[in-house]
Every structure is written in structure tokens, then in C-alpha cells.
Amino acid sequence: MNGSLKRAAGGLLAVGVAVALTAGCSTKSTAKPAAAAVPGGQAGSSTKIAVVAAENFWGSIALQLGGTHVAETSIITNPDTDPHSYEATPNDAKLIAGAQLFIQNGIGYDTSWAPKLVSANPASGRDVLTVGDVVGLKDGDNPHQWYSHDSVYKVIDAIVAEYKKLDPADASYFDTQKQSFENTTLATFNQLxxxxxxxxxxxxxxxxxxxxxxxxxxxxxxxxxxxxxxxxxxxxxxxxxxxxxxxxxxxxxxxxxxxxxxxxxxxxxxxxxxxxxxxxxxxxxxxxxxxxxxxxxxxxxxxxxxxxxxxxxxxxxxx
Known part of the structure; x- marks a missing residue:
């Protein structure tokens, strides 16, 4: 099956998955707990923000920026999988339905399935961060923005802003995480x-x-x-x-x-x-x-x- 047919099939499956879930499909979730106590008795919120990322490269960044104040799960993690032709599962729908923050790439990359699951499983209090919107790109533009230095830093800003919105009591913590990630964690990356x-x-x-x-x-x-x-x-x-x-x-x-x-x-x-x-x-x-x-x-x-x-x-x- 060529890429176009795979993506079309993925989109149809995503719709079917969403319908199955809303009809009462029961699938065990692999999501981390959304309300675990913060280690060390730190000031601020005592629960973790439940974050789900469509792709694990954005998920890795989101997890490191959130530190002890988020629980993150990525959907696409298999390095042998072509995300362009990914086929969603019922468990993906459950993860997205239970997220407080869902991060999707957009720009035609995961749009055959991710937005469909979001719209089919509405949830109050859930924010959706679309990378394409953050960097000002649309379907048809180059979706691979995790290989762009400028785009990565724009997404970092956007994720931290979401965390501070969802958990304002820990805003200073997220500011510290951001500074450490950009200046220390990414130091070798930036140097190279x-x-x-x-x-x-x-x-x-x-x-x-x-x-x-x-x-x-x-x-x-x-x-x-x-x-x-x-x-x-x-x-x-x-x-x-x-x-x-x-x-x-x-x-x-x-x-x-x-x-x-x-x-x-x-x-x-x-x-x-x-x-x-x-x-x-x-x-x-x-x-x-x-x-x-x-x-x-x-x-x-x-x-x-x-x-x-x-x-x-x-x-x-x-x-």
C-alpha cells in the first residue's frame, strides 16, 4: 500500500476508533496517573498535569519541561513506524480523551487521525497545542519542524505557557524548568x-x-x-x-x-x-x-x- 492509501486508511480507522470509544469500547490505558503527589512536598499544585503527545519527540520535550509536575504519554514511539501513515487505536482515543494537554504536530503530519480523535472525544478543561499553529505553518508546508532550531524553541515557549495556564500555582517552577532545559539540557545540541x-x-x-x-x-x-x-x-x-x-x-x-x-x-x-x-x-x-x-x-x-x-x-x- 502506498503512502497516500495508508494515510487514507488511517483517517478512516481514526473515525472508526472514535465511534467505537464513544459507544463504550473498553481498552486498558497505559497513561501515567494524572493526579500523583508531587515528590518532596513542593509548594504549588499537588497533582500532575496529564499530557499526551501524538509523537514522542514533542513528548520528550514536554516531559522534561514539566518535570515532576506532569505525567506524559506519547502515542507514536516505535522507531520502525512511519508517522505519516500511522493508524490510530482505541487506546489512543482514551488517552486523548483523558488528557489535560494534547500536543499534535499538525501541518498535514498527523491530521489524518489526531484531530478526529480530539473532536470525537470532547473534554472540558483539555487544551490542544498544535505545532503548526505555533510556528505559523499549514497543511502542505514542511511538517518536520522538530528539525528546525527556531521552531523547537517556539514550541518550548508554547508548552511552558500551557503549563502555566493549567497550573498557575507552579508558574515559577515551569520558568525554572524552561531555563534549565534551554541553557543546560540543550547545550551540546546548540553547540553542535x-x-x-x-x-x-x-x-x-x-x-x-x-x-x-x-x-x-x-x-x-x-x-x-x-x-x-x-x-x-x-x-x-x-x-x-x-x-x-x-x-x-x-x-x-x-x-x-x-x-x-x-x-x-x-x-x-x-x-x-x-x-x-x-x-x-x-x-x-x-x-x-x-x-x-x-x-x-x-x-x-x-x-x-x-x-x-x-x-x-x-x-x-x-x-
Whole structure:
């Protein structure tokens, strides 16, 4: 089944899931308790904010910003899953129905299922944070904004604002968490981005899909792969012959210095390009769509990928 059909099926299943839940479907929830006592007898609220994230990269950030004052559950966690074609379950509907804060990506990424479950399971007191709204993007724009430095920091601001709204008694705690996360937790991540941009800005690269575009923009790398190809692969569509011919020429002519591909979405076309790049002596490095391993934190995952990209750039340029 191609990507478009998978997404259509996922959307239909999401509707069915919602109907099943509202009809009384009983499914055991894996959500953490929403009202656990705060360790250490800290001042402020004695309950935890129940947070559910559609994707675990936003969930990791939300959990670390919330600290001891939130209980977070992510829906998509399997690194072998393509979130574009995710099929929702009855338990997902229960999690969203019980959340005080639900974080969804939007921008056409999880819109085949997440908004449907939200609307089918209304809950008073639940806030919904849509990343696309936070960063000012809409369906059809590049949804992979967790690879954009600026977008990540906008989402951090938005999550903390939600926490302070839901738990105003602990506002100062969330401010402290935010400061620590940005200045200490993300220090190595920020340093690597700065180093790569300083040393390799303008270096031409190729990529398998549009997930790499926000990262290339952040790092100042020059993306030579036609965006129409990147978008087609990302959305599960067949790329044009003209785009594939262009990329073949870029690889064989060594116009690109490094090839970056999403190992969670490797089509026959991408596998062929990876092999061609390796045969041409072009360093190849990978990124993934969700945390890999699933137990990783956002920053450890990103640091690992940035280190791999930096090593590939160093190999390609000799410095």
C-alpha cells in the first residue's frame, strides 16, 4: 500500500476508533496517573498535569519541561513506524480523551487521525497545542519542524505557557524548568548546530526526503535535491522521472558532498540513491523520524544525528 492509501486508511480507522470509544469500547490505558503527589512536598499544585503527545519527540520535550509536575504519554514511539501513515487505536482515543494537554504536530503530519480523535472525544478543561499553529505553518508546508532550531524553541515557549495556564500555582517552577532545559539540557545540541553552521555553511548536500530540509536550513547547508522529490517521498508519492534523473546526475557528478536519508522511510528509489552515493565515495548519514531508540531523549537523539552529520561533512570536505 502506498503512502497516500495508508494515510487514507488511517483517517478512516481514526473515525472508526472514535465511534467505537464513544459507544463504550473498553481498552486498558497505559497513561501515567494524572493526579500523583508531587515528590518532596513542593509548594504549588499537588497533582500532575496529564499530557499526551501524538509523537514522542514533542513528548520528550514536554516531559522534561514539566518535570515532576506532569505525567506524559506519547502515542507514536516505535522507531520502525512511519508517522505519516500511522493508524490510530482505541487506546489512543482514551488517552486523548483523558488528557489535560494534547500536543499534535499538525501541518498535514498527523491530521489524518489526531484531530478526529480530539473532536470525537470532547473534554472540558483539555487544551490542544498544535505545532503548526505555533510556528505559523499549514497543511502542505514542511511538517518536520522538530528539525528546525527556531521552531523547537517556539514550541518550548508554547508548552511552558500551557503549563502555566493549567497550573498557575507552579508558574515559577515551569520558568525554572524552561531555563534549565534551554541553557543546560540543550547545550551540546546548540553547540553542535553552531559548530556545523560555522564550519560547513554553504556545503551542498543531497537528501532522501523533506525531513532534512529544516535541518539544512538551520545549519546553513545548501540542499541540492529538488524539493518536489523530497516532498513526494515524504508524502508517499512516486517522484517524477525528471527529479530522479537530476539526482542521479548530482550523485554521479559528485555535486553533493553528503547524502542524508531517513532510515524510517526508505523506498527502492532511495535505496538506489544510497548505493549510488556510496559507490561514488559520497559519505552517507542517516536521520530518523521519531526518537531512536524509543527510550532516548530528544536531545540525545538529536546530538547523535548531528555528530553523524558533522563526521560525514568532515570526511567529505577534509576538515
Amino acid at each position: 548546530e553552531s559548530e556545523i553552521k560555522t564550519q560547513y555553511a554553504g556545503t551542498p548536500i543531497g537528501a532522501s526526503e523533506s525531513i532534512v530540509s529544516p535541518l539544512a536550513d538551520t545549519l546553513g547547508l545548501k540542499m541540492l535535491t529538488p524539493y518536489s522529490f523530497l516532498k513526494d517521498i515524504s508524502e508517499g508519492n512516486d517522484p517524477s522521472v525528471a527529479d530522479k534523473t537530476t539526482i542521479d546526475g548530482q550523485i554521479k557528478g559528485k555535486q553533493i558532498k553528503v547524502y542524508v536519508y531517513n532510515s524510517q522511510n526508505s523506498t527502492p528509489d532511495i535505496a538506489a540513491q544510497v548505493n549510488e552515493a556510496k559507490a561514488a565515495g559520497i559519505p552517507v548519514t542517516t536521520v530518523t523520524e521519531t526518537l531512536a531508540p524509543a527510550s532516548a531523549t530528544f536531545q540525545d537523539w538529536m546530538v547523535g544525528e548531528l555528530q553523524g552529520l558533522k563526521a560525514a561533512l568532515a570526511q567529505a570536505t577534509g576538515h
